Structures are given as structure tokens and as C-alpha cells.
Amino acid sequence: MANLVPVDYDPFASGAQPAAPAPKLVPVDHDPFAEAVSPAGDIAQSFGSGLARGAAETVMAPATGAQMLKDGVYGVTDWVENKLRGMLGAEPLSEADIARRNALRDEIDARTDPIGRVVSSAQEAVRGWMTRNLHAPQTTAGEYARTIGEFAPAALSPGSLVRRAATVMVPAVASETAGQMTKGTPFETAARVGGAVVGGIGTALAGARSAPQQIVRKGASGLDSATVQADWTAAKSLMADAEQRGLSLTPVEALNQVSGGRYRNLAKAQRVAESTGGGAQVMDDFMAARPAQVEASGRAAIDALAPRTMDPVQTGTRAQAAAEGAIQDLRGDINAGTRAAYRAAEADPIPAVDFDRIAANPGYQETLRQIRSHPVLGPAFQHLPDNSVGMIDAVTKEMKTKGAAAANSANAGHSGLLSSLYSEGAQDARSSASRTSAPYAQALAEQAARRQGELAPLEAGPVGQIAGTADVTAQRGALFPRNPEAGSSPVVGSAVKQLAARDPDAALGLVRQHAETVFNDATKSLQSGPNQFGGAKFSATLRANPEARDSLRAAVEALPDGKSRWDGFNRYLDILEATGKRLQRGSETAFNGEDIAGMKGGGTIGRAVSSAGTQIPRILSEAYDRYRFGRNTSELANILTSRGALPLFENLLKSAPNAVRSRQIAALLATIGLESRMAGTQPVTEPAKMHP
Template sequence: MAEPNPFDIFDPLPISPLAKVAPAALSMVPNGFQAMEQPATKKPNFFDQFDEPAPATQPPPGVSPDNPFLRFHQQPAAAAPVAAKEPNVFDQFDEPAPGTPAAKTQLDAAGDVGGGIVHGMVNAATGFFGGVGALQQAERGAAGNALESHGYPSAAAMVRSVPTLPSGADLNGMIERVMGPLYRKPETTAGQYASTIAEFAPGAAIGPGGLIRKIMEAAVPGVASETAGRVAPAGYEGAARLAGGLAGNLGTAAAAARATGADRAIVAATRGMEPGTLRTGQPVLDTGRGIGVPLSGPEGIQFATNNGTKLGELQRVVEGSTGGGPTMAAFYANRPDQMRAAATNAFDTIAPQSIAPSTLGPRTAAAADTAINDVRQGINAQTRPDYARAEAHLVDPADFAPMRTPAFDASLGRLRGDPVLGPEIAHLPDNSGRVIDLVTKDMGARSQALSATGEGFNPLLAERYASGSADARDILRDPARGGVQAYDDALTAQAQARAQNLDPLTQGPLGQIAGRGGGRGTLSGTQAVGDAILPAAAERGQAGELADATRRIGALDPEAIAQLVRQRMGDQYDASATALIGGGNHSGGAKFAKDMAGTPQKQANIDAVLGALPNSPQAPQAVNTLLDTLRATGRRLPPGSNTAADRAMQDTLSEQNTLGGAVTAVRTQGRSLFANVGGKARQAALGRQTGRLADLFTAPDSADRIADIVQRGVEPVFANALLRQSLQTPGAMGQR
């Protein structure tokens, strides 16, 4: 019988008067009024609706169910205990009961996550190093069970007592004793997930990929493994965790291996090319962007690999497509202006643009002539002592007589009567070395004048002067014939110096520049001299001569030679990159690079001349960077016909994967099997893939991204996933 309740007086049924007044009844209900206090209840949880309902409670006999104080009755001693509600898997997400400090809860959760990470990393290490011991213990247990089942308990006990290496669980126990509170199993959901992800993290180091990919390769299988273990029936947690981790690893591998039509086209276009080789195109892109001429990925790779791939053809397909064409057109819209601006910046490192270009040719020619005269005067100064000794020598009259030919006497008479030279030799006899030397020189000049076509041309008379000059010189330089050794020494030294030092200058670029300034005061003169210092038609091996001429002129007029070189390059760019009818010349930069430095000898000439300029130290690198970038722009193929190769690439790009084809078929109720609808689907796929390729080709890191695609195409992603799983399995199946 139930204990009397002081609130039974409110029952509608009759109650004994003793029960109303008996004070002992109250004392028999321990803490009776405490039942009226509101218990601390947890905050309602959305998932409480899934709780099993508590068994219904019947009121005590004789008590009305309408009594609101029914809850304060003592239950009969023999009554069965109230059944607790069935645990709900979502109870773990309940809010803490009121009164719990929020700050302390958050701190405990954060600490549990940190402890979970430590726990997971330790489990990963112990699982790896304890894998052999776990396998030995499993084998030992299986053998003991087999022996025992066949009736050999003693042998089974002996087998079970065989020592093995420590397993992961054994190592965990040791570490727990050493680390103490620092090593603890996580208790919160977040901590347990953090622990599992940490266990899977070391395995993510297997295979290539960036930081984001590595995070996914640890987090996805870790979350999958932990979730599978939580929902698995009792006794199957380890197997479920193994299956979950394997599914996560295979899922990330499938995502990494997922090849779109664009990826397949890139792999096909670069077949046989290593990813590392493709990456050599990235510095080309970086250089072009640095000077203001952005290049596409195919342009950079084709330049770096010397057209070693089919990416140029693939880009042409993309440029001609409706999906990628607009992106590529916008990318190339400003290329002519970009190239011209880059060329101007490079030329400015040579010298500023002259405001009087017509004067550059005459100025440079004058400096070249001065340089040649300086060399000639140096030779004369070197031989002057020998000439002085020869000039004082008097030839014996008997030896002088053979010199007196009619041509000799004619030149002697002209010299004696010359108002300039006559007074210099008036005090000297005709047979003196000084007079004879001047006469022979005049005879030689007369011979050359008479040999030249024009007024006074007389080859017979020219021969008489030439032979007479030679005979007189031979006598004067031969002591046996009345001459003097000093004169022979002077002529020999002068001939050698001229052959070694003067003739190469007069006959090479310096002499050409000195003699090609005839267009003085006109732009044609500057163009002629500019072509002499950087010839349009290069001669093999002439780089050294050009560098020498540049240095000699630069020593006399450094500004003129630098501005002349700049003018030569600027004029060539204008000629090569002339705008086409209907728009800018996109290939003008490549044509300039070909016209200016299209052969190894032309490139060598540019390097030699720029390196010899006295005040332009940055010019060689700047100009060569420009030339390389402009050469790379030439790797872009012009729009062409729809070739068989183009159509094959379009087929690859428009090919749908299996899932995409199935979705299309369902969406069109099977009509996609017919050519019309199927063609539209392929066209849509082509647009998507060419659009993706256009974005890829115009990206600043395009070459690296293309190499990444090729790397993924040859990467054994599933083998790597299984290898990761093999390292993660011991920790995943260990004690939680």
C-alpha cells in the first residue's frame, strides 16, 4: 500500500480524517516538499523527438488520476523501477544543462581536441611500429585457438606463451605510463574526430600534391573511418573503421584521378613529355609577364621545348571555339601594344631616343674616321726615328742616276714648285733621302689617279709612275745600291703595322662607317651607318670586328654610337611590326626577332655590339629578354583550316564521361541517343571544356598547372591510396 501523501486532501475522493491531521505522515515522506522544486533539466534537443517514450505510470490504487499532486506519492516498495529511456545516438549533441559555465565547456572541448590530436599522432606511430607485433599476436592467438579446438589445451597454452614484439596497444600502454595526463583518450566528439584525422595524417604524405590535397587525403578518410566506427554495431567497430578509411582513401584517389575532356586533351597533346620538362615553360611565362607581354601556357612550353608538344594545335582549336574563343580573344587583344611598349622599354636601356636622328650617321662616321687616323698616326710615330735617319742620307750620284726616270723628274718638278711642300725641301738636294721619299709617294699617288676611271684616265702613264716609284724605293732601301738600312727598316715596320693594325680597320666595319657617312644631314646616311654596325645580312665571324668598331667609336663619341644602335633597332621594329589592314600585327614581335636576330650570327652580333657599348650595362640582358619573349609569341599558331588533327582534338574535348552521358539520356528521355540531341550534348561539352582550357591557358601559372595535369595523368593514384591505407590501418583498428 502506498505511503500517505499530505496532498491527498485535495483528492476529490473521501479521505480518512486521520490522514489529514497525522503529523507522522509528513515525517514518513522524506524531503516531501523537495519534489515541488523544478529540477535542472537539459535544454531541449532537436533530436529528442527520436527518443523512445518512457513506460506509462499508473496511479496508486484509490488515488484519482486527476490529482495534480500525484507525482509526490511514494511508490510502493514492491513497484518495479521506472525504465530509463533508450539511449539516442544524437544525445551527444545535447546542450549542457543550465548552470554549466560556457567558458569552461569551450575550454574543455578545445583541450580535448588538442589531446585528441596528440593521441592520434601517437596512435599512428605506435600502430606503424607495433604492426609486426600485432600480427604476431594475432597469429599466436589463432594458432592457440586452433590447437585448443582440436583437444590440445597444453599445446595451445604453450603457443600463447610464446613472446612476441609489442603491438600498438602494448606501446600505447607504455606511452600512457610515461606521458601520464598528457596522453589521454579524447572524450568529446570533436576530440575523437581530431584524433582519428591525426592518425591518418602521416599516411597523407604518400604521393604528390599540394597542401590542400594533403589535408583532404588525411581528413576525408579520417572522418569516414571515425563515422563508420560510430554507427557500426557493437563488436564490428574495427572492421567498420577499416572500411570507412578505405572508402575515404579511394574516394580521394578517384577525385584526384578524375580526368575531364580538357585534361585528356592536354595529356594527349603532351604525350612523351615529362612533367618536369613542361615546367621549364613557366619561367618563360614569368619573364614575359615581367616585361608586360603575358604569354599563354602553350606559348611558353612550346618555346621552352622547341615545339616539342602539340599544345600549339590545341590552343588553335580553343581559339576557334565558341566556348574558349572569347577568353582567348580578350587575352590577345592588347598584344601589339604590349609588344611595342616592351620593345621601347628595352631600347631605352641602350640609349634615349635621339631627337635628331639624321645627325647620328655623320657623327658616327666622323668618329670612325678619327679612330682610323689615330691608328695611322700611331704607326707613323712608331717608324719616325728610322725615317729621320733615312731622310738625312745622301745617295751617291752614280747610284742616284738610275732613279731619274721621266716620271721621277715630273714628280720632282711638281714638288719643287708646290707652294706647300716646296719650301719644306728647298734646302735639300735632289739625292737626299727626304726628297726621294716624297717623290716616290707623289709618283704612287699620281699612278692611282691616272688608274681611276674618269677625267685624266691613262693606264699606260699610270704604269710608268708606279714602276718608277717602286724602282726608286728599292734603290733607297738597299745599302748595296747606295741606299740606307734605316729606310728599309722604316718601310718594313710600317708595312707590318698597317697589315696588322690599320688595314683591318679600313677594310672592316670601322672603315665602312668612316666612308659611308656620305649621306650627311639626311636620314639615309644614318640608316646606312646603322646597317654597317648591325648588318641586316650578317657575315659569319664578324662579331669581333663589330665589337671593336663599337669600342673605338664609343671611346670618341659614346652618345652617338649608343643612339645609333638604338635607332637601328627601333627602325627595324617599325619595319617588322607594321600594322596590318584591319588591326594590329600580332606576329610583328616575332618577325622583328627574326629580322633582327634570326640567325646565330645575327644574335652574336647583337651581343657583341651591346656588350661593347661603354654606357649601357643593362642593355644586353634587357634586349635578349625582349627577343626571347617575342620569339615565344611566334609559337602561337595562326587560325587555320579544320584539319583532321583539329577534329580529333574536338572529339576528345566534346566526349562526355559515363555519368554525364547517362544524365543527358535521362534528361532527354532517351532522345540523346539520336544524332541531333547527341550532337547538341557534344557541342555543350565542347564549349565547357574549351572554356576551361582557355582559363587554364591564360592563367599566370599555366605551364605549372599543365604539368600538374600531366603529373596526375601518370600518377598511380589508387596504388598510392592503398599504400596510405596500409599505413593507416593499424591505427584505425587499434583501441579507441
């Protein structure tokens, strides 16, 4: 039997021949009649078209993201329903069911969200226009160039040139490579989107910081880079000086010391690391060594300030002698300055009428008789007659001494009346002599001026107080009172200078005694154990206020080689003050809630794990939080205490607080537009439909 074959022409027609095969139409995403371009031209034009598409998709990203979210919700809903249907033995949703459901959704959305529908239609129109009019790659290299162009807007994110290039190139190349490997298969779109997601998130994570690192970076937020750089340079110098003295500071303590407390948030973070989670042990070990460090470095600093050469008793007696000597030196200097005037006036006679009145005073008569009969004083004044200015001056000096002795209640012959008689008689005699002799009047005036302007302040000030006692504690109080009067630092400096001029070791010993006594009191152990804040207390006590600081400086700089001594000691006090920039227990314990929550997270990856769309049972969630909190506080503690971590701390401190997040957002924006572009590769007559 003949084998019948179907044909598409009349086989019985005259001269019938098989028809030539009709051309087969295949939908493409480019103009098939366009002139071919060179590979280099294809790459350039493809990159340009990708750049335009990427810019457009970046602008449309918010609306596109919302649409993709809705589509995802709808898809998950349909998937869950199919799973439930399968569990109940019902038929799954057919494609026709889903199509009808999507049509109903579109109808509902058109009524409830008309603006969203308009925006969606506008986006589809823009994508259709780009598909019809932008250059379509003709080579594989061109396809890579177009994809790179689409991701190019991500280069606007902050960061170094290398970082920004990676933000563009890595997800673009990953996406296109995945697309090339699955080209022409149903999996191409998913592969391209997946490649972009993996590449984009991977690049973002490469620059992401852990939760502790983010907290360190956040600590400098709001400060300009020049300020941070200057603060960090000063902080590193302070830490280096501390290390040379055998004392370790955290970078947080050093920063707050040199900046006047600008990095308060970092101090709070350090407090959390000290008191909670896995950081407590690290910080405890670091801080436990501090009392011994302060003890050793403090003793060395005091030795450098003033080495011990005598005990406290010797210091007190020698300081007293030096002070007495300083007062006597000034008295001698005053007398020497007026000696010539006295000698010129001593032989001048007093008129008889005036002398008879002076000589009638019983106190004057008794004192004159004592001088004339004294075995030592008598011969010294035998050349002067009783009515001479020189003799009257000698008698009145003795009368003033007797008046002062009578006024002293400690003396057995104490008498206020007798004191007044001696003092008034002496003053009357001197007044009469000064009216008679001009040289004598000049000498008295000069002496009175210098005694009032120089001697009286010296006797009433620290030198006079030190001269009045050998008790070193009282002497310290005279130089360094707890609340010094404003403007007293020059007086303190002058006092130490005068003591040092007569006995340098006594002056050094007195300053050392003050510093060492304060140190011993400040660093003594507490009931709970060694005092970790003793060094800070020592610094705060010595420099309790600006006047106390200036007085200490004036005293030290008045010592031999004082400027060098002060510079070294004051720098050490700065270091000790930095140890007090650490927050103590009970101070601001309510740490910033956002950062506490961040410490419970695992940075970018940890947050993804803990919010992966599942409802973790409460007990497991809390256990995970505790685990992450311990890990994060431990990491933060190591960043703050390890000298090897200083470069990392510096990098975190100087990095822009929003740099990582911006890179992540940029990568996400590029990824969002990918599915839209893939939808645009469908035939123009059937544009891809997206559910809002």
C-alpha cells in the first residue's frame, strides 16, 4: 500500500513543485536589520545603553521594590495555599486559577491603588521604550558591557575607588556570567537575579562591620574628619607616653582625655564591655593590672619630680630654717638700704624742749638706762649723747620690742597696758626726732614702705607660716591649701623660690612630701579591693581646680630645673586623668538602647539569620541573643585593649558612619532593576506583566 505524505501544494497541478520553505520568525530583543558594529563599538554602545537603563531603574527603584514585594507576597501566598491543598488532598492551583486570581488582584488594586497602577504602567512604558530604542548587544562582550552599565549607578556610593569599582563589577559580572551559563533556558532570569544578589550582597558584606565595630565607628559620628584626626593623633601620643611609663590606656580613655570628653558614646560602650557578656573577663583582666601599674609608675614619677633625700622630720626643720633665713635676709636688706641715711642723721641733736618731754617718759628713762649699763650695747652707743637722733632711735627700737613682748599672752609679764605705754612712747620719740632730722625722716619712710610692701606679706604668707612651725603637714598646708585663694599661685612660686635659694633640698623635699602624701591617700585600697581609679583621684586632687593646678605648677617650676620637672610630671598627671575617663559602676548604666540591641545582633549576617522569615521559639531566640551579646562584647573588649587592634580602631574611627550602609543600598538598587530588565527581553508585542 502506498505511503501517503502530507504536502503544502497541489501535487496534481501541471508542473507542480514543492514550495520553498517559508522563513521561520523568531522573536529577538534587537533590531535584526541594523548595521553590524565592530566588537569595540558594540561594547561601547552596549555600556551606554546599560548605563541609561541603570539610571532609569535607579530612579524607579522605590516603586519597583514595592511592586516586587507585592509580587513576592502574592507568590508566597499561592505557594502556601498549594502546600495546604496538597496536605488536604485537594488539587493544586492550576495556571488558569492563578491567572484568574492575578486578574482579580489587578482589578482590586486598580480600584484601591490607582496611583500605583499608573506608576506601574508608566514603568512598563519606559522599559518598553528602552527595549525598542536602546542598542542591543551583538556580542557576548557587549552583553557584559551592558550589564556593567546597568550596575554603574552603584559607583555613586561612598568609599574608595577600589570599593566603588567592586560594588559595580562584582555583582554585574556575577549576574551576566550566571545568565550566560543558563542562556535560553527557563532558569536564565532567576540565574541573573541570583548572581546579582550574591555578588551585590557579598561585596557589601566584605565592607560590612560587626556590631562592635559599628559601635566604634558610630562613636565619632557628627565630628568632622579634621577634628577626629587631630584627636586621634593626640590620643596615640598620650597612649605611647603611658606605655613608656608602664601604664596601659584604652583608646577610648585617651580620646576622651585629649578631646575634653567628645567621645562619650565610646565611653558608654566601654562600660558595657566591662560589665556584661564576654567582654567583662577581657576588660577585668586589663583593668585588674591598673592599680599595680599606677603604683609603680606613680612612685617613679614622684622620684623624677623630687628624689627623696631626707625624712619628713628633717624636711620640716630644714624648711623652717630656710623660711626664717629668708625673712631675716629681707629684714637685713631693708636695714642695709637705709643705713647711709641713719648714719647721716645719728649725731643730729634734738632741741631741749622736745628731748625733755621724751626723757620724762618712764619707759624711755628705763630703757635708756638699760642700754647705757649693758655690757655689749653700752659701748656701742657711748659716742652718742642722750639727745642725739641715733640714741633716740636705739632706745625706741628696744621700747617697741618690750611692747611686743608685753602684748604676747604667752609671756609671763603679759600686759596690754604696758604694751601700749611702750609703743606710744616709742612712736612719740621717733616723731619728734624725724621732725628735727630730715635724713632720719627719710630713713624711717623708706623702711616703713619696704616693711609694709615686702616684709609684712612675706611674714603673713607661706614663708612666714613655714617659719613659724617645723610640722611638715602644716607647712604643706601653707603652700598647698585645699581651696587656694584666687591669684595665689605667684605667692606659692615665690615662697618655694626663696626656700630653694637657701636650701634646695628642703624645697624639693617639701614639694615631694606633698605629692607623695596625696598619692598614698588617693591610691589606698578600697574595701572591695585595689583601687582602679586611684591614679585619677591623685591627679584630680593635685589639680582640683585651675588655681590648685597653677599653684602646683608655680611651686615645681620654682625648683632647680623646674620647667623640665613640671613638663614630665604634668604629662603623667594627664595620663592618670585619662584613667578616670572610664565610666564607673552606676554611672549612665542605661546604655543606648539601639546599641544594646546591636550588640545582641551579629552584624549584617547575624541580623539576616535572626530575621530569616521564621518565628524562632522565644527560648531559642533569647539564647541566641545572649550568645551574640557575649561574642560582641568580647570582640569590643579586645578592640579596646589589644595594641594589635589599634589600626582597626583607627580605621573604624575615621570611616564615614554611613559608608557601608550606602554601599549595601547601592548594590540593592542595582539588583532591584535586574528583573525588570530581564522582563524587557521578552518580545515587544507581549511586555512582561508585573503585579503591583
